[in-house]
Amino acid sequence: MLLTIGLAILVMLALGVCFAMLLGWANVAWKVDVPLQLRQLTDAMPGANCGGCGYIGCAEYAEAVFRGEAPPDKCPVGGAAVARHVAEIMGIDLQETLPYRPVVHCGADYDCRLKRAEYTGERTCGAANLVAGVQGCTYGCLGFGDCEWACQFDAVKMVNGLAVIDYDKCTGCGACAKACPRHIISMVPFKAERIVVVACSSKDPGKVVRSVCTVGCIGCGICQKLNELFTVTDNLASINYDHYDAQADFAPVLAKCPRQTLIYVGKPSAKDLAAVAGEELPERVEADFKTTVDDADYRG
Amino acid sequence: MGVVTEILMLGLATAVINNLVLAYFVGICPFLGVSRRIDTAFGMGCAVVFVTTLSGVVTWAISHFALIEGAPLVNWINSLAGASPDKPVVADLLFLQYILFIFVIAGMVQLVEMYMRKFAHALYKALGVYLPLITTNCAILFVCLIIAKRPAIGDSFLRSLVYSFFGGVGFTLAIVLMAGIREELDAADIPEPLKGPGITLITAGIMALAFMGFKGMAG
Numbered sequence: 001m002l003l004t005i006g007l008a009i010l011v012m013l014a015l016g017v018c019f020a021m022l023l024g025w026a027n028v029a030w031k032v033d034v035p036l037q038l039r040q041l042t043d044a045m046p047g048a049n050c051g052g053c054g055y056i057g058c059a060e061y062a063e064a065v066f067r068g069e070a071p072p073d074k075c076p077v078g079g080a081a082v083a084r085h086v087a088e089i090m091g092i093d094l095q096e097t098l099p100y101r102p103v104v105h106c107g108a109d110y111d112c113r114l115k116r117a118e119y120t121g122e123r124t125c126g127a128a129n130l131v132a133g134v135q136g137c138t139y140g141c142l143g144f145g146d147c148e149w150a151c152q153f154d155a156v157k158m159v160n161g162l163a164v165i166d167y168d169k170c171t172g173c174g175a176c177a178k179a180c181p182r183h184i185i186s187m188v189p190f191k192a193e194r195i196v197v198v199a200c201s202s203k204d205p206g207k208v209v210r211s212v213c214t215v216g217c218i219g220c221g222i223c224q225k226l227n228e229l230f231t232v233t234d235n236l237a238s239i240n241y242d243h244y245d246a247q248a249d250f251a252p253v254l255a256k257c258p259r260q261t262l263i264y265v266g267k268p269s270a271k272d273l274a275a276v277a278g279e280e281l282p283e284r285v286e287a288d289f290k291t292t293v294d295d296a297d298y299r300g
Numbered sequence: 301m302g303v304v305t306e307i308l309m310l311g312l313a314t315a316v317i318n319n320l321v322l323a324y325f326v327g328i329c330p331f332l333g334v335s336r337r338i339d340t341a342f343g344m345g346c347a348v349v350f351v352t353t354l355s356g357v358v359t360w361a362i363s364h365f366a367l368i369e370g371a372p373l374v375n376w377i378n379s380l381a382g383a384s385p386d387k388p389v390v391a392d393l394l395f396l397q398y399i400l401f402i403f404v405i406a407g408m409v410q411l412v413e414m415y416m417r418k419f420a421h422a423l424y425k426a427l428g429v430y431l432p433l434i435t436t437n438c439a440i441l442f443v444c445l446i447i448a449k450r451p452a453i454g455d456s457f458l459r460s461l462v463y464s465f466f467g468g469v470g471f472t473l474a475i476v477l478m479a480g481i482r483e484e485l486d487a488a489d490i491p492e493p494l495k496g497p498g499i500t501l502i503t504a505g506i507m508a509l510a511f512m513g514f515k516g517m518a519g
Contacts, residue, residue, distance in 0.1 A: 003389060007377065008396055011366070015400065019407040026411055030418035049429055056340075057429035 037089060038066045044085045045075065052076040065090065100172050100187040102165055103265055106141040107199030107215045109160035113137055114212040124149075129181040136212025139202040141184060150179035167193075167266050192246030194266035196239060196254070203234040217261040226253045237261065303458075310453075310462050312517075315470035320439050322474050322504075322511040327439030331475050332500055334430070341479035345472025347430040349465065352443045354412060355405040356464025359444040360457060362404060367393045367448075394448075401444045402436070409435040443467045477507065 045058035053074040055061040064070035065086060072094060073083035087094035114136030121127055125146040128134050135142065143161030150156075155169035156176050163176070163185070177185040184201045198217060202209050206218030219235030229240050230253065254262050318324065321331045327348070334344045366373035369392040381389040413431055416424040424431075434440065443464050447454045453463045481503055490499050 004395070007390060007393070011373075011393060011396060012399070012403070015403065019403070023407065023410055023414075026414045030414050032417050049433075060428065 035066070038062060040089045041066055041086060044078075044082060044089060046077045046082060048077045050077060099190050100174070101167060101170055101190045101266070102172070102174065102176050102185045103188045103197045104141065104147075104163045104165060105184045105186060105198060105201040106139070106162065107261060107263060108137065108140050108213045109162040110143070111160065112214045113140060113161075116212075126181045137202055137204075137209070137216065139182060139184065139204070140200075140213065140216070142182065146179045146181065147176035147185060150175040165265070189241055189244075190266060191241070191244050192266070194264045195241075195244065195246065196250050196262055197265050198237045198239060198261060199263045199265075200236065200259075200261045203236050205235050209235070215259055215261060218259060220258060222256050222258065223253050223262060226256060307458070307462050310459060311466040311469070314463050314466035315473060316511070317514040317517055319470040319474055319511055320442065320467050321471055322508040324442065325508075326442040327437055327471055328504075330434065330437060330439075331471075331478060332497075332504070335475050335478040335482055335500075338476060338479045338483060341475045342472065343426065343428065344430045344434070345468070345475050347427045347434055348437070348439065348471045349468030350412075350427070351405070351409055351431070351434055351437075352440050352468035352471075353461070353465045354408055355401075355440055356443050356447055356460055356467070357457075358404055358408055359401050360447055360454065360460040362400065363397075363448050363454070367397060367400070397445070397448060398441075401441055401448075405440055405444070406435045439467070439471055474507070478504065481507075 041062040042059055045062055047058050049057040051057070053061045053070070053076070055064055055070070061070060061074065065072055072086035072090060072092065073080075075082045075086075078085075083094055116133045116136050119128055119131065119134045121131060123144050125142040125144045128142050128144055141162050143158060143163075145156075145158045145163070147163050148156045148158055152173070152175065153169050153171055155166045155171070157164050157166060163180075165176075172187070174187050177183075177187055182201070188195070188197065199215070200209075200213075200217035202213070202216045204216075206220065209216040209218050217235070217237050219232050219237070221232045223230035223237050224232045227250070229243060229248075230237050231240065232238075250262075254260075254264075321327050330344055330348070335341045363371075365371055368374070371392070374388075374390060374392055377390055378385075378388045383389045409431060413424070416427075416431075447460045447463060453459050478500075482500065485499060485503070494502070
């Protein structure tokens, strides 16, 4: 018994020493000169070999970064920390990637928009969108919550018939933007916690918009005159986010907008809330249209 | 039976009839894990062919020179202990088989990886991360143990070589077929609860059933 154990230990030990020497020799004899930078990069990787970066394994990605073919921030496991480390090793500036967040380009809840007919069909936006004349505006939010269904993070809520994004929960996955059959949700680079957006998608002429909605953009062009960031095309204002400056004062533009179509969305910072706390907000324009289905259960 | 016929028969029997994955159910984890796309599955298969052949040969040599009854190492130990031939101190070292094989396979793959990195960089890139990943794959150890335990295969070096090579080929065949089916499954209308691993396992089971049809053909 003792002999057997001793033999086993001896044989394994002898073999271990043989292999160690063989591998040690191979390591020196077949040495491949790896640049210091590449070695550092390989060490910086988390080593999960998950393939999330799009390359086969961490070593492959490190090599691609080394050759300058891959950006330093592709590793989903390592996240920002690894990205910073990699950028540091490569001596390149890590470009701050802006978080993209969805923005609902419609500001009209049930009280603001004209209901043209009673809709009793399938209660999804996708179905309602196929039926002409469910609501006055052919561009705006239908209010059945396809985006709410699409959101896995419980970040979209229907508030009085209008999709409202909870930016605390939102991860920017873009599922809601894909789900909206009217394409009124777009992904916008959030350069600040709160940014100005155009809460309307209507390309109808001002007169038509006025007849169906109290908050829709009528394409008057006042914002365009006051601030060069805004442009009005096809009766609809839009904002050039490439040149958007979060520090700029948008108050004059927002105050002059006759329809309050330009609004702030995002997380309200304490400073923002304090700034508007003492101010009197302008009253909303009264509806100037008549509707016959106000009391209906189903509303478009 | 000529040598060539014998090789072909053994090859067919190993790769198709006694397929490692679909008849013996070894190497299931890479079979399910790396069978999402045909090209990666083929890369994995090539790496397995490479490693099974190599480790099959090396472990055959180790078995015959160190472990089995009458091997040089065993004889040497007995003569060192001064034992008479009819009453040896140790009959064989076969109890070391498992741990030794795992050890040798891992070591050999390391060595080969270093060699390839230096002298065959294209192959090194092609096999990529799969080579180190499969050092502890059960299919490899299975091939080595079958060679050691079945005298019909293990007694001849040529048959061991053929068996280990075609064992890898059989694995490649199974995983590439699986990857092809799974690529088609992506577009198929699968019931919600079966999506993902469920339908993959069912597919694997049906494939194994289909391969049972080869049973009794040869080998």
